[in-house]
Amino acid sequence: MGSARSWVWLFSFLAFLHTALAATRSFTIDYEHDCFRKDGEAFRYISGSIHYSRIPRVYWKDRLLKMYMAGLNAIQTYIPWNFHEPSPGQYDFSGDRDLGHFLKLAQDLGLLVILRPGPYICAEWDMGGLPAWLLKKKDIVLRSSDQDYITAVDKWMGKLLPMIKPYLYQNGGPIITVQVENEYGSYFACDYNYLRHLTKLFRSHLGDEVVLFTTDGGSLGYLKCGSIQGLYATVDFGTASNVTACFEAQRHAEPHGPLVNSEFYTGWLDHWGERHWMVPTAAILKSLNEMLSMGANVNMYMFFGGTNFGYWNGANTPYAPQPTSYDYDAPLTEAGDLTDKYFAIRDLIKMYKEIPKGAVPPSTPKYAYGVVPMKTLRTVSDALDLLAFSGAVKSLYPLTFIELGQSFGFVLYRTTLPVDCLTPTPLSSPMNGVHDRAYVSVDGVAVGILERNKVISINITGKAGSQLDILVENLGRVNFGKDINDFKGLVSNVNLGSNVLTGWLMYSLSIDEAVREGRLQKEGSVLSAPAPPSSLSPPTFYAGSFVIPDGIPDLPQDTYIQFPNWRKGQVWINGFNLGRYWPARGPQVTLYVPANLLSTAAPNNITILELESAPCDPGPCAVEFTNTPFINATVTPTLTRPRRLQVKEDLL
Ligand SMILES: *[C@@H]1O[C@H](CO)[C@@H](O)[C@H](O)[C@H]1NC(C)=O
Ligand SMILES: *[C@@H]1O[C@H](CO)[C@@H](O)[C@H](O)[C@H]1NC(C)=O
Ligand SMILES: *[C@@H]1O[C@H](CO)[C@@H](O)[C@H](O)[C@H]1NC(C)=O
Ligand SMILES: *[C@@H]1O[C@H](CO)[C@@H](O)[C@H](O)[C@H]1NC(C)=O
Secondary structure, eight states, rough: HHHHHHHHHHHHHHHHHHHHHHHHEEEEEEETTTEEEEEEEEEEEEEEEEEESSSSSHHHHHHHHHHHHHHHHEEEEEEOOOOOOTTTTTTOGGGGHHHHHHHHHHHHOEEEEEOOOOOOOTTGGGGHHHHHHHHGGGTTTTTTSSSHHHHHHHHHHHHHHHHHHHGGGGTTTTEEEOSSSGGGGSSSTTHHHHHHHHHHHHHHHHHHSSSSEEEEESSHHHHHHHTTSSSSEEOOOOTTHHHHHHHHHHHHHOOOSEEEEEEESSSSOTTTOOOOOOOHHHHHHHHHHHHHHHTTTEEEEEOOOOOOOOOBBBBEEEEEOOOOOTTTSSSBOOOOOOOOHHHHHHHHTTTOOOOOOOOOOOOOOOOOOOOEEOEEEEEEEEGGGHHHHOOEEEESSSSSGGTTTTSSSSSEEEEEEOOOOOEEEEEEEEEEEEEEEEEETTTTEEEEEEEETTBBBEEEEOOOOOOEEEEOOOOOBBBBTTTHHHHHHHSSOOEETEEOOEEOOOOOOOOHHHHHHHHGSSSHHHOHHHHHHHHOOEEEEEEEEEOOOOTTTTTEEEEEEEEETSEEEEEEEEEEEEEOOTTTTTOOEEEEEOGGOOSSSOOOOEEEEEOOOOOTSSOOEEEESSSSOOOOOOOOGGGOOOOOTGGGGGOO
C-alpha cells in the first residue's frame, strides 16, 4: 500500500530530524571546567526574573524585549500552581495564563528560559503557589511525603510537565534548566524522600537530559536540607551578602560545576504598614560586577516585578501581607518603565558580553484621566441576595473558607447577640482566629475591626437578639516558612464576654462574579445608612464611570488610580479585579491600571468595595487617575517591625 510506505518514509525522516536536532542542541553541566555548555560551547547566563502571572498578556512582549535589550540572555519564571488549577482537575492555560505563549515569545526574542515550576514557589504569591484546596485535608503536611499532598502533586505535574517537555532546549525550545521545589532548605520538614520523589517525577516526565537544579540560601545551614544527589545545587543572595562566602557554600554542595546565584536581589519585597524597600544601584553594581568577574551565572530577582492583581499577594509571619504592587524596586518598574538602575546594569553587562544593537523600547506613556465621582450602591449586608445566591450555610461554630468551598475574597459570618450588652463588652477571638481582618457591625452599624495578630478584641454594645455581622477578609495566604497551612475566615471561636458565640449563618460571597455581571448596579436605591466622616461605615459598594477623552492620540494609555480619603478596600475596573488599596496603612497609595483594561467604546466602570469608611456620606466622593505612581508613602511607625533588608530569617 502506497500510503503505508509514505508513512514509513515520513517517520524515518522525522526520526532523522530529531536525531539531527538533538545532536546540535544540547545544554549540560561541565564539571571539569566548572561551567554550563550550550551546544558544546562554554556558556554563562545573565538572567532576570519576570513572572507572567503578574503582567497582562498584552505586555509580555514589551517587558521581555526590554530585558533582552538590557543584554540578558535568559529569563527566569515561576509557575504558580494555584493560578492554573483553581479547583482540583480544572486547569486554565488560556489568556493571561497561556504559559506556552509566554515561553514562545521569550524564545522568539532570543531569550533562554530558566523554569521554576514548583510545586511550591514562595514568590510572595498566595500560599507560595500551592492551591488552597489542598487544605481540605486539615492536617496535610505540605511540601513533604504526605500521601494526599503527593497525590495532588503527581496529578498536577502529570499535566504540567508533559506540556513543558517540547519547550526544553534539547527539544527545540528555550528552557535550559528546570528548578525542583524552591529553597527547600528553609522549610522545617527536611524530607529527603519528598525531594527524591520530585526528582524521579521530574525525570520521568522530562527525560534524563535536562539540567534539574535546586536553589537555597547561601550558607551551609540552608543547603543541608535543600540539596540532594541528582539535582544541581545553586544558591541565592543579595547585595548585603559576602559573594565569596556564599559561593563557598555552593562549592561545599557542588565541588565542581558552574557557580550560580539563582536570586540576586535587585530590590526587596514590601508589606502593608512597613516602609517601601529600595536597594541602591551602587550596591547592586558592586556585587554583580564581583559575580560576573568570577564567571558566575546570575539571575536578577526581580528584573521586572509587576503586580499582585486581584487577591494574589502572599504574606509573611508574624502575619504581614504584601501589597498589590510588586514593583520590587526592580530595574523595570511595575509599569515596565526604564530606570537609572536599568541603564546602569545594562552598562555593566556591556563590559562582559555584547548587548543587542538598536534602541531600547521606551517607557509607555501614562495619562491622568482625572477625578471620577463615585456614587454609593449598597452595603454588603444589603446586597447578600446578589452576592450569595446559594444562600447561607448554618453551623453551630464558625467554618473556615475552605470548609465553605471558597479560596479567596470575603465571607460574611452572621449570628445574634445571645445576651444584652448594655455596657461595652469585649467581642474577641482569644485564639487569634480572625484570618485576617474582620469588619464588625451590630444591626447594620459598624462597630469595629478585628485584625489577626493586631486587634484580637473590641468592645461592642447591643441588645440580646441584635444581628451581629462579621465580614471576614482573606488578606493573602502565608507564602514562606512553617505557617503556609494558612486557613482563612473565623478559624476559631469568637467570644462575647464569657459567651462562646454559636448559631452561625455563613455567606460565601461571589463578589467578583457580581461585579463582572453588573449585578450590583441593577437596583439603584441607596440603602446604606449615612455615617459621619472619619468614623467607620459598614462595608459598602461604590460605583463610578469615566469616558476616555476624544481627540487625544494613542489613548487609552496606562494610568494609576488613587483613593483620596478612602481607607481600605478592593477595586475593579470594567470587572477586572485590580487589587487591594490601603492608603490608610501604606506604603502603596496608587494602583497601576494597565491600558488594556480601558475601553474607548463605552464608559469605563469602576467598582469599589470600601471596608472601613468612604468619604461619601456626606459627599462628594471621588477617585482620581494620575500619571505618577506613589508606592513609598511614609508609614505609621508603630506598625513597622524591625526587619533587615534581604534577610529571609526576618520573614519567619
Ligand atoms: C568574605 O568571605 C570571605 C570567605 O569566607 C572572607 O575571606 C572575607 O574576609 C569576607 N569579606 C568580608 C568583607 O567580610
Ligand atoms: C473594653 O471596655 C473595658 C471596660 O469597659 C476596658 O477596660 C477595656 O480597655 C476596653 N477594651 C477595648 C479593647 O477597648
Ligand atoms: C460599563 O457599564 C455599562 C452599563 O452596564 C455598560 O453598558 C458598558 O459597556 C460598561 N463599560 C465597559 C467598558 O465594559
Ligand atoms: C518616593 O520615591 C520618589 C521617587 O523615587 C522620591 O522622589 C520620593 O522622595 C520618595 N518619597 C518618600 C516619602 O520616600
